[in-house]
Amino acid sequence: MRQEAMIRRMGRRETHSSRAALAVVSASVLLVVVLWLILEGALSMTGNGPLLLAPAQLMHAVAVMGTATVPAALLAAGVVIGLLGLLVVAAAILPGGKPRHILANPRSAVVVERDVLAAAIARTARTAARLSPAQVTATVGPRTAQLRLHPSSGRAVDVDAVTEAVDKELSGYSLARPLTPTVSVAHHGAVGI
Amino acid sequence: MNGTRRGLNRVLLAVLGLVLVGAGSLAVLAGSNQEIAQGWTRTGTELWAGLQERLAASRILGQDGSWWSVAGMGLLVVAAILLLCWIASQGGGRTKLLATRGDGDGTTTVDTAVASQAIKAALAGNKQVLASTVQSWRVKDGSGLKISLQARKGASPQELVAVLDELVSGLDALLGEEMPVLIRINAGTRSRFARSERVA
Numbered sequence: 001m002r003q004e005a006m007i008r009r010m011g012r013r014e015t016h017s018s019r020a021a022l023a024v025v026s027a028s029v030l031l032v033v034v035l036w037l038i039l040e041g042a043l044s045m046t047g048n049g050p051l052l053l054a055p056a057q058l059m060h061a062v063a064v065m066g067t068a069t070v071p072a073a074l075l076a077a078g079v080v081i082g083l084l085g086l087l088v089v090a091a092a093i094l095p096g097g098k099p100r101h102i103l104a105n106p107r108s109a110v111v112v113e114r115d116v117l118a119a120a121i122a123r124t125a126r127t128a129a130r131l132s133p134a135q136v137t138a139t140v141g142p143r144t145a146q147l148r149l150h151p152s153s154g155r156a157v158d159v160d161a162v163t164e165a166v167d168k169e170l171s172g173y174s175l176a177r178p179l180t181p182t183v184s185v186a187h188h189g190a191v192g193i
Numbered sequence: 194m195n196g197t198r199r200g201l202n203r204v205l206l207a208v209l210g211l212v213l214v215g216a217g218s219l220a221v222l223a224g225s226n227q228e229i230a231q232g233w234t235r236t237g238t239e240l241w242a243g244l245q246e247r248l249a250a251s252r253i254l255g256q257d258g259s260w261w262s263v264a265g266m267g268l269l270v271v272a273a274i275l276l277l278c279w280i281a282s283q284g285g286g287r288t289k290l291l292a293t294r295g296d297g298d299g300t301t302t303v304d305t306a307v308a309s310q311a312i313k314a315a316l317a318g319n320k321q322v323l324a325s326t327v328q329s330w331r332v333k334d335g336s337g338l339k340i341s342l343q344a345r346k347g348a349s350p351q352e353l354v355a356v357l358d359e360l361v362s363g364l365d366a367l368l369g370e371e372m373p374v375l376i377r378i379n380a381g382t383r384s385r386f387a388r389s390e391r392v393a
Contacts, residue, residue: 023205030209066233066237107374
């Protein structure tokens with residue numbers, strides 16, 4: 001049971017963003033501001049001139065900003081800051097999924113990138129349809145897998161057989177979140193492949 | 194896998210975002226409404242005047258500054274240290290020790306390199322694997338093992354997992370304990386440019 005919980009935890013961590021990059025950027029920006037405030041404070045306490053703005057001037061500027069600034073500029077700045085805040089809140093709340101899938105396994109947490117799954121089902125499809133690698137493209141999304149076949153002109157492709165082969169391959173992966181495959185065949189045949 | 198405190202990241206980002214949203218909406222209100230703008234300036238001026246009185250009342254003898262300014266500076270320094278801690282808490286947790294077992298007479302440790310070399314040697318002949326990396330990170334009581342593979346284009350993940358399962362169970366038998374194992378099967382630049390195996 002303990003191992004099961006650990007496997008679930010590892011799978012979740014590997015398929016979701018840690019928001020580390022945004023955290024580092026936000027913390028760095030805040031750190032620069034705080035360090036600047038410390039520097040200005042130290043300069044004014046030791047009786048030196050300010051680097052950009054002395055603390056007293058800064059406090060006064062913030063206190064009268066409501067009327068000292070052009071309303072349109074205040075409005076625009078407010079919209080920009082508010083939108084930035086909304087983006088940060090969204091990053092904090094949204095799951096932030098990564099393009100990876102979990103394969104159920106009793107012993108280990110197995111996490112596979114979507115591109116690997118796409119390449120594998122593309123290989124299955126082209127073997128079933130007897131096409132060349134360039135004639136099959138596959139994309140894998142969070143819940144679906146799309147296969148586009150582009151057979152040579154004048155040759156039919158058995159879509160049912162391809163779908164069945166891909167279904168069988170996908171069910172063999174024991175994906176934690178199953179993928180529904182859709183197979184589409186290009187209307188115009190390829191010439192010269 | 195690493196030791197990033199994800200809950201902390203999200204909570205602090207949410208707080209920061211809400212503060213920004215609050216400041217932004219205040220600015221929008223003040224920019225669109227004359228009364229609110231005047232209210233801002235009135236309240237701000239009153240607060241600043243009150244603060245200046247406080248500062249003057251607690252002047253340090255023979256100096257320009259006041260005790261309140263010193264306290265404010267201290268708070269800023271604490272804030273800077275906390276921000277540095279937040280940055281330092283990202284990532285980390287890697288270790289070179291795979292397993293440790295000790296009794297009264299001594300301690301036996303197993304390096305991650307043991308597992309790494311064993312797994313790399315076992316996968317060297319596998320044509321579906323282009324590259325492999327083995328790392329370990331600290332968990333509550335011991336270490337976890339992360340095996341990353343770069344799969345050849347078109348390789349069946351199922352077959353790769355079957356091969357790795359066998360390696361992991363061999364490692365379990367060797368170490369005598371079941372540590373947390375994470376298997377990552379990746380595609381990368383090498384997968385994109387390497388030939389795909391025609392007979393799979």
